[in-house]
Amino acid sequence: MKLEHIKRNMMQMGQNVESALDSAIKALAQRKIEGFKAVHEIEKNINQFHIQLDDECLSFLAMHGPVAKDLRLIFSIIKINADLERMGDQAVNIAYTGKDYMGRLPITLPAEIEEMSHIVQKMVRDSLDSFVREDLALAQEVLLLDNKVDVRRTQVFKNLMQLIRQQPENVEAAMDIILIARNLERVGDHATNIAEDVIFIGTGKDIRHGGQKV
Amino acid sequence: MKLEHIKRNMMQMGQNVESALDSAIKALAQRKIEGFKAVHEIEKNINQFHIQLDDECLSFLAMHGPVAKDLRLIFSIIKINADLERMGDQAVNIAYTGKDYMGRLPITLPAEIEEMSHIVQKMVRDSLDSFVREDLALAQEVLLLDNKVDVRRTQVFKNLMQLIRQQPENVEAAMDIILIARNLERVGDHATNIAEDVIFIGTGKDIRHGGQKV
Structure with missing residues (x-):
């Protein structure tokens, strides 16, 4: 089991996560339930992939006892694996909630949901690209996008609370959108975790919880 | 850095998570904002602890190159560390939302929230106890509790949707409770992850995603 092989598997898992997210978001925007x-x-x-990748990381640690950057890499892949799996869960949550949403009296999908989707998809793509290219500047950019997601999530909440007050009969549909906004926000949080891991692999610096910046 | 020391730090972190959760839940139930x-x-x-524990695990791997059960233990502590940190985030989310909730026209806290709190706190305690005692039967019990949490969360959602239809002026307070129910559910999910890790440490079997049962 070579490190390159493990990295490749992680990236393949990442591509699956991107596809799942893309399907969920497109199905929602285009109101096509098959997606x-x-x-x-x-x-x-x-x-x-989640199970296989953990298993491969464990085998690699047992057989090679890596140190320095290789160790940081494996260590980070263990954590990225968990983040990717949870992003997949969020795509599934969007699929479930999206299906409910389409079965109800339709309310217009807020523009912020589409904007959040674009930003979050960019965060996922860039966090994975920054991993594969060891591009710390790109990883830093991912961290900066998180705030844009949060601003839109807050706006969605505010607008939909207003809508529910005026049209309480649409509470379920509004709640669906609120939940989907939360799911997207969480995908962004996981992409942020990955970007932090990429910075850690490259620099050995742990920048979480307001720690050192690169 | 000895393995026993790392385990002790992880358990101390776990105790902090239990305290945070307990403070948040009590403050909510007793309407005492100081909590x-x-x-x-x-x-x-x-x-x-989150940063320190990752650092200690990394040092241990680099210095000792553990194999077999010791490797599974360190590997699992890396993952448990992430779960504990996110449980802490959930306690903080409950604190923020709980504060908003208390600033609004009060609606009665649903009985299911108190029930969920009790179950989730038991899950957290038992998952940590199962780790320290290497008690696989207790870890299995944690897995079984997750369903009880989900049932109550669904009920809270249903009841509060009903309430919002009847009293749309209380939509914000109702939404607060819905978000808190989600936070509690997620704490339960993280406790489930820990219980699965405990089973993996003890048996080497990965039971996630409907894999082999013990």
């Missing part, structure tokens, strides 16, 4: 089914299929792959 | 402040103080400790 949600694809998410559940892709999640099966993600779960297989 | 929420304590949560923020405790979270600072949790974040310190």
Whole structure:
């Protein structure tokens, strides 16, 4: 088991996560329920990668006893694996909630949800790209995007509370959108974790919880 | 750095998480806003443990190149560390939302929230106890509790949707409770992850995603 092989598997898992997210978001935006089914299929792959990747990291540690940067890399892949798996869970949550949403009296999907989707997808893509290219500047950019997601999530909440007051009969549909906004926000949080791990691999510096900046 | 020392630090971090959760839940149930402040103080400790514990695990791997059960233990502590930190985040989320909730026209705290709190606190305690005692039967019990949490969360959602339809002026307070129910559910999910790790440490079997049962 070589390190390159493990990295490649992690990236493949990441691509599956991107596909799951893309299917969920497109199905929601285009109101095409079939797209949600694809998410559940892709999640099966993600779960297989999740178990396989942990197993490979464990074998690598046992056989090679890596140190320095190789150790930081494996250590980070263990954590990134967990983040990717949870991103997959969030895509599945969006699929479930999105299906409920389409079964109800429709309310317009807020523009902020589409904006959040774009930003979050960029965060996921860039965090994975920054890993593969060891691009610390790109990883830093991912961290800066998180705030843009939070601003939109807050706006979605505020607007939908208003809507519910005026149209309480649409509470379920509004709640669906609120939950989806939270799911997207959490995907962004996981991408942020990955970007922090990339910075750690490259520099050995732990910048979480307001620690040292690169 | 000895393995026993790392385990002790992890358990201390776990105790901090239990305290944070307990403060948040009591403050909410007793409507005492000061309890929420304590949560923020405790979270600072949790974040310190989070960084320190990762650092200790990395040093241990580099210096000792553990194999077999010791490797599974360190590997699992890396993951448990992330779960504990996120439980701390959930306690903080409850504190923020709980503070908002108390500033609004009061609606009665649903009985299910108190029930969920009790179950989730038991899950956290038992998952940590199962780790320290290497008690696989107790870890299995934690897994079984998760469903009880989900049932109550679904009920809270249903009841509060109903309430919002009837009293749309209380939508914010109702939404606060819904978010708190989600936070509690997620704490339960993290306790489940820890219980799965305990089973993995003891048996080498990965039971996630419907894998082999013990």
